[in-house]
Amino acid sequence: MTTGQTIPEAPESETLGTVIVALLMNLAIAVSKAVAGLLSGSAAMLSEAAHSVADTMTEVFLYIALRRGSRGPNERHPFGYGREAYFWAFMAATFTFIVGGGFSITHGFNEITADEPPGDYLVSYIVLAISFGLESVSLAKGLKQTLSESRRLKVSPWTFLKLTPDTSVKAVVLEDIAALAGLVIAGAGLGLTELTGSPVYDGVASMVIGVLLLVVAVVLAAANKSLLIGQSVPPRMRDLITEELLAVPTIKHVRELYTIHLGPSQIFVAAKVDFADTASGASIEDDSDSAERRLRQRFPQISFVFLDPTPDPPSRDS
Secondary structure: OEEEEOOOOOOOHHHHHHHHHHHHHHHHHHHHHHHHHHHHOOHHHHHHHHHHHHHHHHHHHHHHHHHHHOOOOOOOOOOOOOOHHHHHHHHHHHHHHHHHHHHHHHHHHHHHHHOOOOOOHHHHHHHHHHHHHHHHHHHHHHHHHHHHHHHHHOOOHHHHHHHOOOHHHHHHHHHHHHHHHHHHHHHHHHHHHHHHOOOHHHHHHHHHHHHHHHHHHHHHHHHHHHHHHOOOOOHHHHHHHHHHHHOOOOEEEEEEEEEEEEEOOEEEEEEEEEEOOOOOHHHHHHHHHHHHHHHHHHOOOEEEEEEEEOOOOOOOOO
């Protein structure tokens, strides 16, 4: 037996706002870093420029993900396009891996082997300071949403970031944290190069930034890959769904429960349930509707509910 189905509203404006703020900040930062890197000849600065270019393109991909993933169902895609968001988010992680991480490591290695110290340090320091402020604004927006959502769900912010199917928020927060760490690393490498006169420190800083980008890209790619393949809800949520189903008077046992994320704000639920032997066809229909209402009231992101009346097999003693 199937119950009715609806698609929730398009991705929350808060997530879209978080991505747009990050996009604008990273675009401004990328331009300033590129200019500073070209003027100073610093490998770390140019790596930071590549880092910000990668982050900017990431936000573009995430914007596309939110827009295209919000489309409703049609005959060819009856469950909507929610999981397309994970495809574009995976593309964003891949871009960060190849362009950001690859360029930073390669350019840092070339800086070490070329043995040519950077030029104007002051410009680089000014740009690093400005970039730190702009990245902090972007991170503050992402953290604000993370804290708000974690309080609403009554979990820690770390648990929310780890388990949330909204990988756009996860990407913005992790990339902004990596960006701030990268700025500190770039500043340290540049400072050591200025003090010692050796470009090795600047080159090493560039390579460390590259490794940092690779780590972030792999973490985000793995999260999106799991959701693309078809990831179930966390065990705690499965238990709560089962609890809600068993609260329906005529449902005696939930034999099997299947859940899957259809998108950042869409969950599919299907279950084989054993109704009471005395339940009539009409009461089974009414209680199936009741079960759907209970689930959606507790978990608004549940978009589809399918219940299959399946009696428990007779015991061997009977």
